[in-house]
Amino acid sequence: MKEVKNRLDRETLESWKSKLDMDASTFITAYSNLHSNEQYQVLRSFDTDRQRKVFSLIPPEMTAQVFKWFSRDEQVRLYREMDEAYRIRMLDRLASDDVRRFIEPMESTEQNDILERMDASKRKHMQELLAYPSYSAGSIMRKEFIMAAPEADVAEAIQKLREHTDTYEAVYFIYIVDRDHAFVGLVSLRNLLMAEHSTKLMDICDTNIRTVPADMDQEEVAHIIQDYDVISVPVVGTNNELLGIITVDDIIDVIEFEATEDVGELTASRGTTDMNLSSFKAARKRAPWIMLLMFLGLITANVIGAFEETLESVVLLSFFIPLVMDAAGNTGTQSLAVMVRTISTGEYQKHGLWRTLMREFGTGVLVGLSSAIVIVVLIMLIYQEAWLAFVVGASLLLTLSFSTVIGSILPIIINKLKIDPAVASGPFITTLNDIIGLTIYFTIATTLLQI
């Protein structure tokens, strides 16, 4: 958790405003020299009037480079400020995966309206991408890459690179496909540089390349890109035909999304980290969890209710309800956190269930034992009640040993049963551990009182 300092400061952004207001031609030159992410920051800081003015000065091709940096909501607002022709020319120049992200949530009439006006080949690409389910490799791939036949020579490949100079920004490979469009391999620009102009591409082509099927989940694609240490991966269809490529920058977004989902699972706040959501929408997403957890809380109330007699005779017992609950909840959440992250990063798969469980159980016993010793000493010092010290201490030892096991096994069971993993979120495990912890606590107390 560290703030990003890598942003233009307010002063600089103000100076861009006055640049635009004072002299359009100076603005154009200076703005054009900025990196697209800085252009984005400038454009973002402008009001709609100034944004419209920028669109009248800057060609849609350049705006296409900037558009991808905006959040979807901002894109929609920005898009409204552009005139018809500008919009379409911009979308035509936007990478296909970025276009998909923008038009996918639209209603189909609006979507078709846009598609119809687009360049014919781009339209075909977009229709293909939109046909893949969300979060699949096919849905995040891009169609902009350079292809060549294995029989083509280096000179032809260089010619192709020249033709696409302004269409594709960063090109590092030529994708080799045979007559049936089946993927053969990659020619790196480095091999191209070191070869003679007359060399056939098949002779400098690396054919030992990992591809991914179009229906693979994007998280799995992310793992493959990490495991194979590559900057892009070709997406192929059922007959090995080359459909598109997924590049590492898109994968970084997937990894961030995945991490945010992990945090959401831990805290039952999935899908609410988008700061563009209103309070109302965020509440609507979070309230169901809090209420569901409240119902579980009623079970806890019943657990305590079952020991009403014990509580009535020793009100002091209720003082330690929070302590036992928190210790159980916190320990369980730690184990859960360890599981969620080790599963995501692939560490868990290396070690297996048994070793993981034993590790967590051992940790629980050790943490429980040390906590128990400390609390016994403290209660003796503060309350001078040996039996209370024993009840709280013994409860802590037992509860903490169990709660690590529950915290680590529940996400795995839920993963295996293919239930929505949000059910294994921190608050659920905490509540479950609360119930177990309080039952242990009151059972020990009641037993002791009866002796």
Next chain:
Amino acid sequence: MKEVKNRLDRETLESWKSKLDMDASTFITAYSNLHSNEQYQVLRSFDTDRQRKVFSLIPPEMTAQVFKWFSRDEQVRLYREMDEAYRIRMLDRLASDDVRRFIEPMESTEQNDILERMDASKRKHMQELLAYPSYSAGSIMRKEFIMAAPEADVAEAIQKLREHTDTYEAVYFIYIVDRDHAFVGLVSLRNLLMAEHSTKLMDICDTNIRTVPADMDQEEVAHIIQDYDVISVPVVGTNNELLGIITVDDIIDVIEFEATEDVGELTASRGTTDMNLSSFKAARKRAPWIMLLMFLGLITANVIGAFEETLESVVLLSFFIPLVMDAAGNTGTQSLAVMVRTISTGEYQKHGLWRTLMREFGTGVLVGLSSAIVIVVLIMLIYQEAWLAFVVGASLLLTLSFSTVIGSILPIIINKLKIDPAVASGPFITTLNDIIGLTIYFTIATTLLQI
């Protein structure tokens, strides 16, 4: 959270064992054709005897490609199985950032011992890298990149590419530095391909390149690589001299590390997701948090103790202690999760403190209001106690409104005060919210009883 399926299965790994046992030369050919990550999986599944046999068959240059995939602990074990000469030749061929990761935790005598045997230029590189503090750009950069002078021509650059064929795996740029070694810009291989052999590099060099200083924090470097959509970033010294490069694959590791740290902050389990840690070591890292939280739990005991009279007259009140606590804790944790992730991904910086706080407060009031209504109805149905329903309902509304604010403002305050952000972890905020929630609950109850 999704399991990685992209791994060789047990059967395949077994077949590699028998390949090695049966016929060494078949093994060498087949193993050499694997991707380094698959070689890693095979090597990892072998016992030490077989690993030693692999080292006798496979040159250290190839093992260097595999070595980086292992965890540090595994690397140490593997390293022990290699003989002296093999070790050093392998380390000489390992990228400098990977060597750093391996030798950095060693004691200085052992470190020096290794450095002394290394190739002279590599040793110099390593000493430079080791001088930078952990997590800085300088510590994660690599020294393996191709440099050229602005006055050099394309033919010379191609010659350099040829010279380094087997040293550097993936090369996408030539780094241009002037006579004082100051960074000038990048020449992409694409521009190299499209230019004439006699073209000077300065004429096809992109000079509008974002660099990072060597002391920049690695998380910030990660944000820059994401913001500028590049696959590598040059690291420069105080006089703009080119020191090294950081590539996108290292940045993915940083992003994963950062996400795991975020989860750790949320659950006070930082640094324990490494499954190679023993129960004892994991307990030693986690127990202090659980104990510290237990001390805070004693405060909660005191809060309840302060209302002992109220509790004695209405034991029923204690039934709802867990419900009020959990609702406060869960809501606060949701807000915290939103903050931690929006700060990490840079979303927070876009919206600012005020808007974020208002959003969270608004969400808290709405969630509180709906929870209050539901609980009032439920308590009326189950316990038929209007005053109890009122106490619990009113407490929920107030507590939930506050706990979102605490969950979102505390991490920011702590970030600003530069205190270890682990102090803002979920359990702490939960305990703080417990105390506030229980105080509100018992205050309302006591006031009502006195009327």
